[in-house]
Amino acid sequence: MSTESTTRQSSAPEAARHTVAGVDANVLALASTLVLVGTFLFVLYDVTNVVGRRDQFLLVAGGALVLATVVGVMLRPRVALLLTIALVGGGFAAYFLSLPTSQLALLSPTRLLADSVALLSGLSVLRLLSADVWALAVTPAPTFLAWYLAVRGRIAPAVAVAGGGLGLFVLTGDANGPLTLVGVGAGMAAIGFDSIGRYGHDGGQLDVLVVVLAAMVVLSATVTVLPGAGGSPIIPNSGVAEQPTVEASLVSASDSISVVGSISLSPEVRFEVESTSPSYWQTASFDRYTGTGWVRTGDSEPYTGGRLEGPEGPSRLVRQTVSPATPLDAMPGAWRPVAVSGNISSETLVTQQGNIRPARTIGTDENFTVTSAVPQYTPASLRRTGTDYPDDIRERYLALPDSTSDRVRERAAEITADAETPYDKAVAVEEWLEANKEYSLQVSRPDGDIAESFLFEMDAGYCTYYASTMVVLLRSEGVPARFVTGYTTGERVGDDRYVVRGLDSHAWVEVYFEDTGWVRFDPTPAGPRIDAETSTLTDARDEGLEGVDTNETAAAAAETNESDTETPTPTETANETETANGTNATPQSGLAPGLEERIGGTPGAGDESAADEGDGLLPELPSRETLFVGFAALVGIAAGVRRTRIPTQVRWATVALYQRRTDSPTDDVFRAYDRLELVLERDYRPRRPGETVRHYLAALSRVGVDERTRRVADIYEQARYGHGVTRAEADEVMAVADRAVRSRLPVVRRWAD
């Protein structure tokens, strides 16, 4: 007998260990906790992968886990708690020390509080200035504490700690849906296995646990809490109508952009702009590339009136008056905005990248004027600039994720082999992309790094892909570049007046030149893009959609009828020459005035998975996600069904109704008894596991079951435990069972008696 195993854990209430599928439930709980800690660490890994110090992070995280394992065996909780506090303090001290002095000067308690609130309300960790150090700072303490507790067998507090860590990243938006789901599921499983380990699963706890887990998977995969919010169900509603618009994916983006798959164009008029000079109307620029999208780092400052800093080189002032046709979340204007007037000016924010944006949505009756200082340059002047970039430009605009592969760098070197100056490199990359990739709005989003996939695996893409790839290529060649979103010029409807539609939204690239500042490059082939935009607009007009035209554009469209759907926009040429000064580098073709990229339902640029599968053109096999969710649903349903009476009902329907006589009286008795028991189970109660047939039938006969059931018990016992039964006895039992079953069939009951 099990002397040694029981004495060892004599303090436990029970000597027996509980297992699930042959594995000790405590081990499963520990493993689940590790998965949860893993999801927390995975978010930080992602962050460090984007912003650097990935290797240091791995060391820190691994060290914390090892330390916790060792300490868990040796140290008592109080010591471990002190150690945790030391880790927290040390981590944040390191973070603050690493901040640049300029930022440190800004630190104040209110500022810290505001920042914390901002983090908790969706500010991505990636937007923190020293996100790398921050990640290293927050890694050790929760990792250590959670794993320490888990090793000590305190699963619930461990899950609370690790879940809290993951929860922080859910709030910051850095943990995406599937990862969160894995984390929450693991936490749930850890708790469940822990209680099974403690109390066993005699009462069907395992079923309940499975049901809860499956419900979590299925609900989180199919239900979005906030209608139209960025939260992404794993299973997208497929269909063209659900494709995001280019505009939604780019312009509405506030702090970050996730590159999506297929996309569409919205022909609705967004705003009219009156400008002394046509331009691309920029709304935002992004500095941090995450491999799957773009993030704007740093906080925005309120615009306090007066003149903002202009470009480094010579510039020319341009005044633009914008009249929104639909509510706007952005303030389009030529680079580089230096002043804002109008109602909204008091609620304008200035980003650290030099862009302006409204702090609220701008209504349709709120015109505003943006004054921009447009840089003046020529190819020659750009060629002459040096590469002695300021430090903050280097830090921000040359960074690439640690995971950027060598073949991307090699390809960049190849493309720019003949180029010597940054300007020539930019032109080379732009031309290469225009020449080698097709324009298409129907793409499925690649799994890995966007730029790498677009370079090596994809044949076609749209502006986001072109622009992202160009920035990555330039950065890997040491040329500071950034990802810019906004609208193209739009349809010219009069002197200095342009109608801009949703389908004009666009993404392009800006490259930094010393003494000049940011210069626009657009690697997206203009022709195909305009074609796409034009045909969308034509279709929209044909369908008679509202909001597609202003009076003027309608008139123009009527005049130019077929050929001109893409309202010729002479302005564009002017626009181009002016900014790029003859470089063919930026062939900003006339943007089909007017085409806006319609992207359907899911606003929220952060909705990265929404378009994942959205091709909608071909019937497709269900995606892996769908299959997984379906599988989870099935398992959950199966476990749930086991908790209900359904199995009884099914057995009733299949087993009870009819019995054929066989050659073996014994078997007939067993079968007849099973049928009888089903009837009794429905009418009274099931036989308990440890209850004998005799006791069961005797108990029921006391509450009114036919006395003949006693006889059944006798015959059944003879058949099972005794020396067999005769044919007559078997028939007797079958008759009782038949009668019991029939009297309970609704249709037959009335004849039975």
Add this chain to the structure above:
Amino acid sequence: MTDVHADADVDRAHSVEAVSDLATRISENVEQVIVGHHDAIEDIIVTLFARGHLLLEDVPGVGKTMLARAIATSIEGSFERIQFTPDLLPSDVTGVNVFNQQTSEFEFRKGPVFGNVVLGDEINRAPPKTQAALLEVMEELQVTIDGVTRRVPDPFTVIATQNDVEPDRTYDLPLAELDRFMKKIHLGYPNEAEETELLGRVSGHHPIESLGPVATSADVRAARETILGVTVSEPVRRYVSRLAADTRERAHLGVSPRGSIALIRAAQARAALDARDYVVPDDVQREVRSVWAHRIRTTTGEDGIDVVERALEYVPVE
């Protein structure tokens, strides 16, 4: 009454109905002098028929001696009583060779252990060596003194009592020896009606004096043979071993195979008492508490009976 059993022949004893009948006669006879305790009487008969021994754990004065005597009388067997005390020697139990000066030979003087029904009173008061002497006889059914082996009479059943009210003056039986008792039961106090009835009966002559036998030792031996032939089907055997495994899983020390065998024997006897020549799970369930509870040790202060009850609840009956 004597003639009731006179024609009880071997043929009748060979059927389970005869066993059942015999048991009924014995218990009805015993109940003439013992008020209440019907279940305990049946337990003793089961033990007697299943070749086992019984441990009674009770306070003094609830009629243990009377019960044992009544049983012995009913089967026309001899009754012996051993009062265990701290100074009792093994030879006081088994007997001793004494020198007969007339014949100049040693002759064996039988100890009290030579009886059909032996009551070992307060067995836990005697030192272990003396306890062991009795337990050895229970196992071997013979006594060996000075190289001479003598068999105890057949049938031979020991009913031992333990005193649990003065635990500081006792030598607890080691578990290995407890294992040799087939069953352990409590008599407990009679209820009000029973006690009133009891007091009425003893106010005159004690009825035990007039109690006569209703069976012979041969009847008991025949019944024992019959019971050996009661069928134990595979589902029942599997049920018993699952119960045993369950106690081993849940307790520090579960039931030994010896305990499982004892349970099967007791269940066979119980089936025969029910005039059935096969064992059903109900027989097992009926017997398992008294057969197993005293064989189980837990580290958590739970009683063995709790472990058994839980096994009964969770181990499914086939």
